[in-house]
Amino acid sequence: MALDKYGIAKRIAQELRDGMYVNLGIGIPTLVSNFVPEGMTVIFQSENGILGMGPYPVEEEVDADLINAGKETVTLIKGAALFDSAESFGMIRAGKIDLTVLGAMEVSEHGDIANWKIPGKMVKGMGGAMDLVAGAKNIIVAMMHTNPKGESKLLPQCSLPLTGLGCVKKVVTELAVLAIKDGCFHLLERAPGVGVEEIVQKTAGKLIVPEFVPEMQIN
Amino acid sequence: MALDKYGIAKRIAQELRDGMYVNLGIGIPTLVSNFVPEGMTVIFQSENGILGMGPYPVEEEVDADLINAGKETVTLIKGAALFDSAESFGMIRAGKIDLTVLGAMEVSEHGDIANWKIPGKMVKGMGGAMDLVAGAKNIIVAMMHTNPKGESKLLPQCSLPLTGLGCVKKVVTELAVLAIKDGCFHLLERAPGVGVEEIVQKTAGKLIVPEFVPEMQIN
Amino acid sequence: MNKVFASADEAISDISSGATLMLGGFGLNGIPENAIAALVRKNIQQLTCISNNAGVDDFGLGLLLKTKQIKKMISSYVGENAEFERQLLSGELEVELIPQGTLATRIQMAGMGIPAFYTPAGYGTEIAVGKEIRDFNGKHYLMEHALHADFAIVKAWKGDTLGNLVFRKTTRNFSTSMAKAGTITIAEVEELVTPGEIDPDAVDVAGVYVHRIFEGKHYEKRIERRTVRLEK
């Protein structure tokens, strides 16, 4: 059965390692912070100027001066640090952030990503996405395998305006975990109960399928 | 009579204006801070990371963590700010420092300055001088009119390796105040009792002498 | 040396139509509420506003949009504002979108006297069109230029009469860099104190960058997305 958004977040959380500094985009990526494995220290960065972002505040903790990049009220963990946007993007650009998780409209077999603009629609802006994809050491995309029309979002090349070139290393969808390498998607895992045929059929880009494709271990 | 180093510092202090941010080099320039006119607020920057440098500490105030760019123990005025070297030179480069006063080995009629290197001698380094002359809005040189051999230090062009090109606006020596403009030194004032002939004789660069040259008012 | 102004209206009194302004804040977080209100009252037109976002319909820069005082926005993300969208689609408003890190760094560089620098953000995208592209150590970078403004308007937590500023939590955002990049920098603060009341080690923006300062009133500090959890 295809994963729901929590399932995708749980699977991505399995990529976390102790000591990682991680930036999570808006949407499904944000949910990943709920599934940090027990006993592991993972520090979340928010590009508006937080290292050590904590959970949402309880009502009495709400502080208008403390928000995340999604403009939501948040808290700080013990040992957090605050800084300005220039410093924050310096940190990102210098490769100090180990992992960025973000959503996408399209990903190509070359690791290109498009997630900011649909021609003909009102463009809200790229925010920090172009800086994040150009700077982070490792980028995982969390998205649905297909768009609402049922068309594959894993393509030979992106049709939408790009956010970044050749930067995505891994994609986690409701159906599969895929690595991107040497101009191909590589099927690593399938969602529990999902058949390889469905993934093949919904992946428009070149897809390498090994003989045995394990099921994701999600609980 | 030619000025002593205090006289030079006093004359330079007359260039200060209320609200100025000023960086003083090592030597005679440092003395300028002793002669800020009454009722005027002038804030001193030290390029190792101080805005609002105060006088030397009394014995009990000495703090090894607080020095100026000359590596001397100093104090802070009320309303001082501390920062790192990158920030400090950003401030300098962005033209936020209104006036820099520094010593020189040679100054040319084009405003070039040489003050860091003598070929054949041990070179200690330019420190912050090249950044200061390239960044400050206004540069006054405090120096002796001639070198120990009696040769003019105000030259058609510098013979020593340059610190900066076309950046010096004014020179104050033990003999005179001179502006630099349009490729000439312009004699503005002479030290009390010093004759124009002596200044002319000791200035090797092109020198414009007006009909009347007032005496400096120093007390 | 007097940098203290009695009110927002006095502090912005010489800003005229056609000016380029930087306005600090991220969304509604840390915005110069008093100065924005004064700009609305003054009703100057044709402003170019450099700000990461464009406020919401009835707060922040949205107030200046509503009164049609803004000719052009330079931002990284502008998605929270229906009036903005209307003006943009009707051609009344011009928008230049810049990657957030590039925007922050271009402003920072202006305050450091660095006219241009190289960043990888946007390489291979439409942002790179017309820009110098260069390789350093096998990676591609775009040349980007420092971004200046006639006036930078920021809001800090505390400030002293010499212009030193201290910020709280995430309100630093673009404000600290903008404060250093304005030809004239105007700071409004929640609390204006005398020199000596701010620890020199705690200053976020040194007074040298700040030309005018005033104590703001009635901070609303509106929250754009109030997210809470139930249990402690």
Place this chain on the structure above:
Amino acid sequence: MNKVFASADEAISDISSGATLMLGGFGLNGIPENAIAALVRKNIQQLTCISNNAGVDDFGLGLLLKTKQIKKMISSYVGENAEFERQLLSGELEVELIPQGTLATRIQMAGMGIPAFYTPAGYGTEIAVGKEIRDFNGKHYLMEHALHADFAIVKAWKGDTLGNLVFRKTTRNFSTSMAKAGTITIAEVEELVTPGEIDPDAVDVAGVYVHRIFEGKHYEKRIERRTVRLEK
């Protein structure tokens, strides 16, 4: 996540001969005393040291000079050290002199992921020889590159076990930028505290930049020029 080391010797144990090091401090102000002593004990050779100054004969980097562990110094001013001068004149030591602001900014840019930038410092001087020169708005600038190091070694006042650092007074100098520029950054602190003891608003260097931290011992904090005035 464990960044805490028991001693300077353990923290520097994998630095080997030929490494490029950044060492924080300005003169003797804010230098990593414990790490320098450990480097002397370890007696690794052929070091390239990036540091604004070279210490004095019997303290700071002078200690590493005395034991002839340094192959090359990259500094802005090196004038306080007789042994330095002897080694330089005899050709044992190589020196690269860089304008202080250019040095500080090249280090800062390394920590910001910016490979190159333009600065006016040194235009028209021998520093400009061989460098790209470019005009921006009618002024001449040199292109300068980011400066990296295998290890950055800095000394802060306080630090926590997550690597967050706080500095006192003028000890920030080059240390805050170097801490962000090292491939591996090692910080020694006067006081090592647990997370939560440092106010997040007061952090000078965020923990993400710091890979190893230890509490130093017996800080001497030698003063290079003790200048005092008599009356209060």
